Amino acid sequence: MSQQVRPYLEYQADRVEAVLAAHRAPGRVTGGTVGPRLIRLFLNPAPATRFATIKRLADDLALAMRVPALTVDRDPNGVVLSFPNPRPKLVDLFPLLAEVDHVPAATALLGLTDGGVPLLARLSAPDVAHVLIAGTTGSGKSVLLRAIAASLVLCNSPSALRLLCIDPKGRTFQPLAAAPHLARPLIANSQEAVEALHSLLRTLQIRDRRGELPGEGTPRVIVLIDELADLLMAGGAPVAETLTRLAQRGREAGIHLVAATQHPSAAILGGVMRANFPLRLVGRVASAQDAQVASGRGSTDAHLLHGRGDFLALPGGDAPIRFQVANSREKDLRARVGELAAQRPPQRAMLALPMSRQ
Ligand SMILES: Nc1ncnc2c1ncn2[C@@H]1O[C@H](COP(=O)(O)OP(=O)(O)OP(=O)(O)O)[C@@H](O)[C@H]1O
Ligand SMILES: [Mg+2]
The missing domain is CATH 3.30.980.40 (Threonyl-tRNA Synthetase; Chain A, domain 2)
Incomplete structure (x- = not known):
């Protein structure tokens, strides 16, 4: 103190x-x-x-x-x-990562809870598996996606974990462009996103057929999607269907979705997909009604959050955890990822997944 x-x-x-x-x-x-x-x-x-x-x-x-x-x-x-707190404290990603002695495999650092402890999300756990991030503009969804991507990249080897980063605005994951963990270069174009997701569904089917579990040689694949509603709009029913199947069947095959959107209503996501995100992370929303849609449960008071990274984690059934999202300067993150990339040049051509460009 x-x-x-x-x-x-x-x-x-x-x-x-x-x-x-x-x-x-x-x-x-x-x-x-x-x-x-x-x-x-x-x-x-x-x-x-x-x-x-x-x-x-x-x-x-x-x-x-x-x-x-x-x-x-x-x-x-x-x-x-x-x-x-009359002096709200913003939270820096790198010192917080350093503070967590050992981040377990496939685990993302989200931020600092209001109890003052680091908040981690273990993607391999059934009650995490897939993560839906919701909040109004400026609530900090993209910063949160970046913290998740950055902590996964900095704490896992590319042979154990791969990222597929989709962002129509092309900005969110830019500082991670050189990461050796990318299954493909950053995707901004919806056509490419559709193709990548189909290819990932084939990977899922192959893993299913062979009974392959994630581990050495079978990296987990984390699909990070900013502006999910835009992707669904551009890709139509086939994308919705692919994402739904990935959400329903992905976890055991080591494929996880982490997606952000302003409006996570069933009308936009489809009821089945919506129901298959066990962990919700909700930032500021405009009204009590939006809070209910975003959190998928009764009164959470998400409309009273302050924005700029003030979030609630809603693990299925458990009490909400309020946390401040860890942020990093884009320049610093780019430099850290650059150091990583210099030690380990990208190995896309060696990927044993049908995910590299054909
Ligand atoms: N965790 C944070 N710590 C410090 N500042 C933050 C944090 N999260 C967000 N901000 C500030 O708020 C701005 C908006 O955040 P961000 O772009 O992540 O919002 P968003 O929810 O993705 O909005 P949009 O829906 O418009 O894309 C950031 O540029 C940053 O200045
Ligand atoms: Mg955003």
């Missing part, structure tokens, strides 16, 4: 205890966490203090603490008070 944060937390803890004492609902603040966007204080209420009383005092607490909003939640250890 930085030197400046401690007095601020102590000041807030004193305020909380004073307000509670004034309302005859005493309690003690026992600790807290400082997340990139949220600060949490842990409160241990006196035995006679009722939770409902503390909850009713949320507005008075916020007023006394001079914070714009405050939520009161129960926790196995007591009560948690959460309020916005």
